[in-house]
Amino acid sequence: MSDQGSVKSEYDVIVIGGGPAGASTAGLLAQRGHRVLVLEREQFPRYHIGESLITGCVGVLDELGLRERLDALGFVKKFGGSLVWGRDGRWGFKFTEGEPEFPHAYNVRRADFDALVLGRARELGAHVREEAAVKGPIVEDGRVVGVRYKLRGGEETEARATMVVDASGQARLLGRHLTTVEWTEDLRNVAVWAYFQGGEPLTGDESGNIFIEHVPGGWFWYIPIYDGTHSVGYVTSAAEATGAGQGLPELFQAKIAETAHLKDMLANAVQTSGHRNARDWSYACGRLSGPGWVLVGDAAAFVDPLFSTGVTLAMLAAAAAAKGIDVVLKDPSRETDVFERYEASYRDFLENIVSFVRFFYDAGLNQEAYHQYAQALIDPGKLFFPRKDFVTLISGLNSLQPIFDPEPGGSVPAAT
Template structure:
């Protein structure tokens, strides 16, 4: 082995969790090296942010760049199923904090965050891939293949995996565990949407449920340049019924939904489609000796409530805080101070995602007699405030959702206190 480079923190991946972690650690004065296998900008989904994520952008010193970028303003979520519709305004919510955010083409957004991390002093090496790791020694050792094919090693005090769906450490360390969510797939693309102003509020993500299959749903995420991200989520068996390219299959499924077909009636389908199957993932542990898994590298649930980027940024904030405490000489319990606090919010989202596919939470969404306080509590979850335990639907999400579903099915507008 040749000379081993030395640094304080190695981060695998320059996406939102990696960039935010780098920004936070640079504010602590730490030396940060980010290893990113791709070249930015690059395509990614997860384009509708949640207001809770704005807190972490602000903490990382990246808020001004995001605000000035001209992204599509977002203040809520709209749901549609046949003749039913329901809008949630995130500014009218139970939890304190940001009530607005943005809908972002991820290529541009991720590059903006990575550039901000570099401006703060982090080093990012694009086109470099982690090929092996050793976490048994006193300091993690990372083997890297460079852009030109050269191999080198880096030793660090801490290693953070922000590699997203690549799940670098889970693969290399045998940490992967099957998700308990059923396998689902997605077809998606970007379109020049040409959506009429009266057909959709561009300040909200539109979630449309198939009128006959409640487990099949569509996202429409408008951007500020007149384009939108359009996708469908369903079981692989359902998606396999439709022949052709990804775009042809997506358009055929949309044609079954009159309300969405009307919204997109003038769209120009000018971009090749993509597909993703079996994206739900989990791990045996979110941390180990001097390393931690951030965002999707640890666990990914489902795209239905756009929770992925918020969870990723929350994990970056928690990990950076733990590392900061360690550098101050404190003994850090990563299970108590990182894994459990992060998992608490993930479990809240899990209950709502499971309720969505079982149909119960859809009954809640489309119920037209919500008590105002209940509506604000639900809006807080949809806005990403899944860690606010003063919200009863965070403290005991499954029990309260079950009760609320029964009340909605009986059309009784009572507050579940």
């Protein structure tokens, strides 16, 4: 479905991108009664990587009214993580150790998940145009007031709005015009992955977990998706990949042979896809908002995939942006204040995750060291045990604190 209803040229909000960040932002704003246009470059459903969710996004799924639908689609429930990392060998954690309210997240087929969230935005009243390529912002007197876009096979046209949200992912369609990008130099990684059927599943308390195994030079993920299919990926530094002297598929196979556990789990599996690859280069834009515009999800920043933060960070940012935009549409005089708060809290969250990823990449430590570092980041007053702080951080649940509220000291009331 590439069009919906009568699409006008004047809106309260234009959202560029229909992935989890854009669809969540659009749905939550439409739910609050605002006129929203979503411009999505592709036709859904479409393939995407990033299949392992963490519990930090479950509250947003609830707000959108989607949790029962996720259960009905049969996505694998993920109750925690299992790791082969550090000096302690194989170990794991449960999400309930961080916050019992959210006992599980999901491993999802992203084509189905993303289509579900975008469809929900439509149901809530957002106008969605797929196969709509945004060409650039319309800027008047230093303020973004709309975008130029072109439907497939059509003519370039304009749409205008009070606020424009860039949720275009790593394309950064607004960010490229309006700000800079700052790369995290020590996290320039490459991922290569494929799909397998018939691999040995995790069982018992580990059933549904993502399995992560460190090997010299990088690490693997092993994610149960559906019907005995696992997503299997290898992440290494760009320098390691370049210096390996072989292609990424060959490197992938060679590194599987170096694993202690994964090679046995895949011993009877059949590879059912070709290899895909992507540059997992962590970055953050120099500014996350400005007059008339705001960035969410990968359009704002990308964090190393080690802790599966991508979709959760996108949806948390979407929820925060939607709250902030709702305030600004009702009281335009608050725009600067609200989005300064948004930007500061977003960066705090990013800095915590990036700092912890850097620390965790030292695979020569024990569990307690990782736990204590997590506590130092999010609980310096040591109100909880270090292990709880560790699970809270890697679940994305530290966002349940006021870190993502548009105003200091409390949340913004819902629209009436």
